[in-house]
Amino acid sequence: MRTKISIVPIIAATFLLSSCASQAPKPKYMDEKNEAKYSKSRTLAEPPEKVLRAARNVLDELTKESEPQAPDAVKSEDDAIFTGWVYGQAKDKYVQYDYNGTPRRKQLALRRTYGFTVNPTLAGSQVAMKVEEELQEIDLKSGEPKGWKRVETDPAAYDLLLRRLREQIRAQ
DSSP states (O other): OOOOOOSHHHHHHHHHHHHHHHSOOOOSSOOOOSOOOOOSEEEESSOHHHHHHHHHHHHHHHHHTOSSOOSSOOEEOSSEEEOSOEEEEEEEEEEEEEETTEEEEEEEEEEEEEEEEEEEETTEEEEEEEEEEEEEEEOTTTOOEEEEEEEOOOTHHHHHHHHHHHHHHHHO
16 A cells, blocks of 8 residues: 655745745844943942042143143133143154155154033932043154154043042042
8 A cells, every 4th residue: 555645745844944045033132242332421430529539630630740740720610621732642643754865753742632521410420521632743854853742642541531530539
């Protein structure tokens, strides 16, 4: 006795399996890039008065670290506090120029203004940071400074401000 097997269900099952196997599963997550994420504002749990005191200390320290000495003192308004120009050397910015036929390399001077704006929130304080940056321009024939040029602010400067602010809050 022979049993009769229909070939149609086998073909349909093979087609179904092959169509499912051809589609790659899509992940439900996004690929994380290995990049730092800097933010210009943060929410802190401390009250605004404490944050403003700590911000003033941070800006006073930055002003004292200025080389040459910063001409302006730290200024404050109602909920904002900011510095004048704070001077320093750029760590990764330099120019190469030709001086009497020999190549020379000179690190560029850098100047920044720092500022904090602190607003009260239900969670504590909303802190907005502001940094403006300028690089010194150099005459490429003589190596003498010509003036200042506004550049895009290094995002790590915001991280520096936030880290120093948190350290100062903990120290109070």
